[in-house]
Amino acid sequence: MSVRLSWLVLLASAVLEAVWATALGLSEGFSRLLPSLVFAVTATLSMVGLGVAVKRIPLGTAYAVWVGIGAALTVAWAMVTGVEPANPLKLLFIAGIVGCAAGLKALPAGDEASADKRA
Secondary structure (H helix, E strand, C coil), rough: CCCCHHHHHHHHHHHHHHHHHHHHCCCCCCCCHHHHHHHHHHHHHHHHHHHHHCCCHHHHHHHHHHHHHHHHHHHHHHHHCCCCCCCCHHHHHHHHHHHHHHHHHHHHHHHHHHHHHHH
């Protein structure tokens, strides 16, 4: 798998992280069947995707991007759906998380080249 495809898998896994985190909240302590099933499936797929991505992306970078994007999407969804209030500072901090994740992706390919040597 190419490094570019690994990044796409990582981003998809981060989206799935936001889905499972939201489903976890909706499951009410795993007492509701559908959100609990959504949690189990998406958490598994998200972890598998992260595992696949770290074959080509350094673990620390991949994990930081996965968590950062997943957390930002989770909070953004909560604000859009009215579960959590939005305010300018919260939006600024979420933008900071996304900016930091993008910065890790934008680093020179030297880090990715070392991952290629491990494969």
